[in-house]
Each structure stands twice: as structure tokens, then as C-alpha cells.
Amino acid sequence: MSPAIHISDLTFTWPDGEPVFEGLDFVIGPGRTALVGANGAGKSTLLRLVTGALTPTRGTVRVDGTLGYLPQDLTLDAGRRVDDVLGIAATRRALAAVERGATDEALFAAIGDDWGVDDRARETLDPLGLHHVDLDRPVGALSGGEAVLLGLAGQLLRRPRVLLLDEPTNNLDRASRQRLYETVTAWSGVLLVISHDRELLELVDQVAELRDGAARLFGGTFSEYEAALAAEQEAAQRALRAAEGDVRRQKRELADAHVKLARRVRYGQKMWDTKREPKAVMAERKRQAQVSAGKHRGLHEDRLAGARERLATAEEAIRDDATIRVDLPATAVPAARRVLSVRAAVLRNGARFDLDVYGRERVALLGANGTGKTTLLATLAGRLPAASGTIEVDVPLRLLPQRLDVLDDGLSIVENVRRLAPAADENTIRARLARFLFRGARAEQPVGSLSGGERFRATLAALLLAEPAPQLLLLDEPTNNLDLASVRQLGEALAAYRGSLVVASHDLPFLHTLGITRWITLDGVFRGVRP
Incomplete structure (x- = not known):
């Protein structure tokens, strides 16, 4: 078989x-x-x-x-x-x-x-x-x-x-x-x-x-x-435009039918008032006019209803894939400002490095598994101590870890954001979550019930909406749990982020969308590269 x-x-x-x-x-x-x-x-x-x-x-x-x-x-x-x-x-x-x-x-x-x-x-x-x-x-x-x-x-x-x-x-x-x-x-x-x-x-x-x-x-x-899919959507857009045009045309024709009916009514009333013809003849003409007008109007109403059905069908064929929007002025950092300084630091795995990151920089960390990318980010975020050397962070920092363990599974998305931004009011939190596609009842979902991509989006929202707003964002393999549409959306969202980024990823196409300004590979030492 x-x-x-x-x-x-x-x-x-x-x-x-x-x-x-x-x-x-x-x-x-x-x-x-x-x-x-x-x-x-x-x-x-x-x-x-x-x-x-x-x-x-x-x-x-x-x-x-x-x-x-x-x-x-x-x-x-x-x-x-x-x-x-x-x-x-x-x-x-x-x-x-x-x-x-x-x-x-x-x-x-x-x-x-x-x-x-x-x-x-x-x-x-x-x-x-x-x-x-x-x-x-x-x-x-x-x-x-x-x-x-x-x-x-x-x-x-x-x-x-x-x-x-x-x-x-x-x-x-x-x-x-x-x-x-x-x-x-x-x-x-x-x-x-x-x-x-x-x-x-x-x-x-x-x-x-x-x-x-x-x-x-x-x-x-x-x-x-x-x-x-693109060809299908192009055809659907053409069908939508044609359906919209048909609805407009049928509305005009229905309006014209109403005008004609009104004219006939006025003419019949004038004939009745002036009594130019026998009463029986005028009554019959009035009846015939009403029947004819009713059929005419009904025909155009049916055509308009059909045109609206075709428009609804055409609209359903159009994909409305919502997009994450990031517009957080508080995350902005002047280009000349230093946000991170590392001097003679040694990681727990023995890797040595010096690093300065300035405002608006996009730094990519590359390297094989086990070279210390996750350890480096955790050290920069203060989750792990450096074996030696100094690390100075000059702006609010947030780490988006690979395991997405920032949020409490038992709390809703709204409640998790409220933990990180306790001074924000409910309406502000919900308005901001809507930018991350969590609207209305969706913002009330327990984090533990979310899919991998939804959990990532909720975690990103919580970190970016935290107070104080992060001006340095550390991302550890951010595309791991995302579908391709979400990867594209994330790239667009981070392109609009006004702070500095340090991103560890094996996903080169994604990194290229971020406008990386510096490429660093880890193999025990830091080396600038351009893949």
C-alpha cells in the first residue's frame, strides 16, 4: 500500500x-x-x-x-x-x-x-x-x-x-x-x-x-x-472593482427608476385634477402605471441586490491579512548616543569580546550552535554574570528570549502587559495591544492557550509596551515560532522600531529585512562579517 x-x-x-x-x-x-x-x-x-x-x-x-x-x-x-x-x-x-x-x-x-x-x-x-x-x-x-x-x-x-x-x-x-x-x-x-x-x-x-x-x-x-496566490488575488481585486462598479451602476439605475415613477405619479395626478379624460380611463391608466412602475422598480431592486451579492463574494476572496504596527516614540534613541558598552568581557563559556552599540544600530549575531549567542544576550541583559570585564547599559533594555518564558501562562495577555506597565490605564493597554492584533476579547485570552506565533506576538507586545519603554531590544532567534506572514510582519514592525537592536538569528533573509548595520560572528572571538 x-x-x-x-x-x-x-x-x-x-x-x-x-x-x-x-x-x-x-x-x-x-x-x-x-x-x-x-x-x-x-x-x-x-x-x-x-x-x-x-x-x-x-x-x-x-x-x-x-x-x-x-x-x-x-x-x-x-x-x-x-x-x-x-x-x-x-x-x-x-x-x-x-x-x-x-x-x-x-x-x-x-x-x-x-x-x-x-x-x-x-x-x-x-x-x-x-x-x-x-x-x-x-x-x-x-x-x-x-x-x-x-x-x-x-x-x-x-x-x-x-x-x-x-x-x-x-x-x-x-x-x-x-x-x-x-x-x-x-x-x-x-x-x-x-x-x-x-x-x-x-x-x-x-x-x-x-x-x-x-x-x-x-x-x-x-x-x-x-x-x-498573487495571481489569484490580482484577479480577485479586478473582480472586486468590477463588482463595486456594478453596484454603483445599479444604484444609479434604481434612482432613475424612482425619478421616472415620481414623474408618472405627478402626471397622473395632474390629469386627474384637470379631468381631461373620463374618470374610468384615468383610473385604469393610473393602475397600469403603478403596475408598470412597480415591476420596473422591482427589476432594478433585484439587480441591485444581485450586484451586492456579487460584491460580497468578491470581498470574501480578498485576503485581509492584518499587520503588526509599531509606533512607540518613547523608544527613540539619538544616533550618536551610546546605549551599550562592553569592555574585556569574558562569557561563562570562555568567549571574549568588546562591544559598543549606539542609537538606531541594528547588530546581527551569527555563529554555529554552542558558540555563545544565547549566553551573550543573557549576559548583556543581566540574567547571567560575566566571568570578568564590565558591561554598561545606558538605556532601558529588554530581552526577548528564545524560550518565550517572559509571560505568565495563567494570566491573560492584558494582565501580563499590566504587570510590565502598571501605570498605564486599561484603555491605553488595549489600544496598544490592538496594534499587535489582539483586539477585544482576543486580548483576554490566557497566554497558555496561545499558539507559538501568537505567544511570540504577545511577548513582543508586552516587552515593547513595558515601562520604561525599551530603547535597546535583544532578540534571540525571534523567527523560530513564526509563520512566514508573521516573519514578514515582524520585520516590518522592527524596521519601524526607533531604538537599537541586537539580534541573534540563523535566518539570513529575515536579518536582511531589518537593515542590519553590523554583522558579528561568534567563534570564541568577535569578528565583523558580511554574509
């Missing part, structure tokens, strides 16, 4: 009554498919429904073939060993016991045909850049990016025919991303991937778009999907 994912009449509603899908139907066959959609559209929820972690309210999800799944929020117990994460620990223990002379049948059953389990593991780990990772090593010794690759290796060792990947390039440096791209390119079964990584999305065979609880399939890469 050919591997596939069959989704039939899938309906899913959260326990609080919020609907996600209603009667979703589509099939994903062999090949590489990107699952795209705005944050909150249900992408990760759909993957969890496919894996069985969630149960549909109605309908079915069927997977033909063995299933592998790499979640977005992969968490591994630091004390677990690498072979345990790979799912081969029991086989290795049985093999070691047999090699020591044990003859228990259960040991041979545990080994099966997998006598070369270590070699098989290495054949999977090494191409992913994990050749230095020993199978007996604890997971806690791995970086975040290495943990993601290890999770992927564990799935590949199980040889699934259907593989689900949720934001697999999060926390991966450039070299690790390239290895993941090679894995995706070589995949021969069903691959369904959620990602904001454009390079990865250019490797897919088709795009499945989730929007308003429905799914549409587009053949080709993400660029081809964007081109098809």
Missing part, C-alpha cells in the same frame, strides 16, 4: 468551544508537502490529530504506513542517554549481554535482526553532523540544535513511511540546516512539514494551505504557491 494521510470530514473543537476545523477533507500522498497558514490556523493541531495525540470531534484521520513525528517543542530529559532517545537502548543492552555470554531467549528476541545496531545508528547520526555524539552520552550535554537533530535521527532510525516535521529548523545553525535540507531532499515517502524557513520550503513538491478552517492544495514550491 502506498503511504498516505487521509483526512475525511475532520472536525475539531477545543473543550472551551473554540472551533479549529469543520469538515476538513484532503489526502496527502508520497512526496514533500509544506503545511502553511497563519499562526493559529491549526497547523500544529492538525499534526497532533494525525499522530493521535488529539481526538477529532468528528470525522477520521487515517495514516497508511508507519508514522514518525518530530514536534516543534521537542523536550528531552537531560539525564537520558542518546541511545535511549534513538530508541535502541534495549537492543544495545541485549546485544552487550549476549556478547558477555548470556543465552536468554528474551535477549535474542530483543535483538531480532538488528545485530549491527551501533553501525546503523552511526549511519544515521553522522550525516546529520552528530559524528561526535557518543551513543552512551547524556542528552544534557547536547546543544538545542543537536537535540533537534538527535530527535530527527531517532525518527529516521524507525524507518517511517510517513514523517511529520513541525518547525524542524528551529535552533539549527546554518550547517545543521543544510544537513536537514539534504535529508528532506532524499526523502522518498510522505513528508508533511510546517516551517517558516524559506529555503526548506523551496524543496517541497506541493503546499497545503490552512485558512478559515479549510485546506487547499497548490502544486510546486513555496515560491510557486506565492505566485499562484
Whole structure:
């Protein structure tokens, strides 16, 4: 049987009554498919429904073939060993016991045909850049990016025919991303991937778009999907303009019909008043005129109603993807003002650096996983002490961490912002949150119920709306949890930010949108680069 994912009449509603899908139907066959959609559209929820972690309210999800799944929020117990994460620990223990002379049948059953389990593991780990990772090593010794690759290796060792990947390039440096791209390119079964990584999305065979609880399939890469969408929206705009013109024309014709009717009424009344014709004749003419006028008016009213229906249909075809707006004058810093000064500082990992940042600067931090980008930002923010040297921050500073642990999950978005801006009144907070697309009841959502992208947007809003307003913003891999539309919106929002930025990211296309003024790479020392 050919591997596939069959989704039939899938309906899913959260326990609080919020609907996600209603009667979703589509099939994903062999090949590489990107699952795209705005944050909150249900992408990760759909993957969890496919894996069985969630149960549909109605309908079915069927997977033909063995299933592998790499979640977005992969968490591994630091004390677990690498072979345990790979799912081969029991086989290795049985093999070691047999090699020591044990003859228990259960040991041979545990080994099966997998006598070369270590070699098989290495054949999977090494191409992913994990050749230095020993199978007996604890997971806690791995970086975040290495943990993601290890999770992927564990799935590949199980040889699934259907593989689900949720934001697999999060926390991966450039070299690790390239290895993941090679894995995706070589995949021969069903691959369904959620990602904001454009390079990865250019490797897919088709795009499945989730929007308003429905799914549409587009053949080709993400660029081809964007081109098809742009052509569709251009046609929708033309249809909208034509429908608007038709409504205006029908309104004019209806108004003309009313004028003609009024003229006939006045003429009939004049004839009646002057009694120029027999009373019976005038009464019949009046009746016929009223019938004719009524039909004429009804015809134009029907045409106007039809034109309005076509306009409503045309308006529905136009995508209104809201945009984050950042307009915070208090964050402005004069270009000549120094906002950060670091002298002879040594991080806990031994990296040494000197750094000055001035107003309006955009500084990008690059480097492989483990070179200290997150440690550097945490040190600049005062969360970690420097081993030596001095760090002087001359303006209000905020850090947007990679783990997005700034907010309290049990509080609403409004309540979280109020914690950071206690002097702001309720109306001010809500007006400002509306700029981050949290309007009305949406601002009352508990943070713990938000999607990854919504949580990021809420965290960014809370930090930027905090008092005092931050004039230096430190961002650690800010695009990790965002869909492509949100990445674009974030770039536009930060381009309007009037303070200084220091951004650690592997996402070069995103960094280029920020107007980076200085590029710094970390490999134990600071070096200026231009990628």
C-alpha cells in the first residue's frame, strides 16, 4: 500500500468551544508537502490529530504506513542517554549481554535482526553532523540544535513511511540546516512539514494551505504557491472593482427608476385634477402605471441586490491579512548616543569580546550552535554574570528570549502587559495591544492557550509596551515560532522600531529585512562579517 494521510470530514473543537476545523477533507500522498497558514490556523493541531495525540470531534484521520513525528517543542530529559532517545537502548543492552555470554531467549528476541545496531545508528547520526555524539552520552550535554537533530535521527532510525516535521529548523545553525535540507531532499515517502524557513520550503513538491478552517492544495514550491496566490488575488481585486462598479451602476439605475415613477405619479395626478379624460380611463391608466412602475422598480431592486451579492463574494476572496504596527516614540534613541558598552568581557563559556552599540544600530549575531549567542544576550541583559570585564547599559533594555518564558501562562495577555506597565490605564493597554492584533476579547485570552506565533506576538507586545519603554531590544532567534506572514510582519514592525537592536538569528533573509548595520560572528572571538 502506498503511504498516505487521509483526512475525511475532520472536525475539531477545543473543550472551551473554540472551533479549529469543520469538515476538513484532503489526502496527502508520497512526496514533500509544506503545511502553511497563519499562526493559529491549526497547523500544529492538525499534526497532533494525525499522530493521535488529539481526538477529532468528528470525522477520521487515517495514516497508511508507519508514522514518525518530530514536534516543534521537542523536550528531552537531560539525564537520558542518546541511545535511549534513538530508541535502541534495549537492543544495545541485549546485544552487550549476549556478547558477555548470556543465552536468554528474551535477549535474542530483543535483538531480532538488528545485530549491527551501533553501525546503523552511526549511519544515521553522522550525516546529520552528530559524528561526535557518543551513543552512551547524556542528552544534557547536547546543544538545542543537536537535540533537534538527535530527535530527527531517532525518527529516521524507525524507518517511517510517513514523517511529520513541525518547525524542524528551529535552533539549527546554518550547517545543521543544510544537513536537514539534504535529508528532506532524499526523502522518498510522505513528508508533511510546517516551517517558516524559506529555503526548506523551496524543496517541497506541493503546499497545503490552512485558512478559515479549510485546506487547499497548490502544486510546486513555496515560491510557486506565492505566485499562484498573487495571481489569484490580482484577479480577485479586478473582480472586486468590477463588482463595486456594478453596484454603483445599479444604484444609479434604481434612482432613475424612482425619478421616472415620481414623474408618472405627478402626471397622473395632474390629469386627474384637470379631468381631461373620463374618470374610468384615468383610473385604469393610473393602475397600469403603478403596475408598470412597480415591476420596473422591482427589476432594478433585484439587480441591485444581485450586484451586492456579487460584491460580497468578491470581498470574501480578498485576503485581509492584518499587520503588526509599531509606533512607540518613547523608544527613540539619538544616533550618536551610546546605549551599550562592553569592555574585556569574558562569557561563562570562555568567549571574549568588546562591544559598543549606539542609537538606531541594528547588530546581527551569527555563529554555529554552542558558540555563545544565547549566553551573550543573557549576559548583556543581566540574567547571567560575566566571568570578568564590565558591561554598561545606558538605556532601558529588554530581552526577548528564545524560550518565550517572559509571560505568565495563567494570566491573560492584558494582565501580563499590566504587570510590565502598571501605570498605564486599561484603555491605553488595549489600544496598544490592538496594534499587535489582539483586539477585544482576543486580548483576554490566557497566554497558555496561545499558539507559538501568537505567544511570540504577545511577548513582543508586552516587552515593547513595558515601562520604561525599551530603547535597546535583544532578540534571540525571534523567527523560530513564526509563520512566514508573521516573519514578514515582524520585520516590518522592527524596521519601524526607533531604538537599537541586537539580534541573534540563523535566518539570513529575515536579518536582511531589518537593515542590519553590523554583522558579528561568534567563534570564541568577535569578528565583523558580511554574509
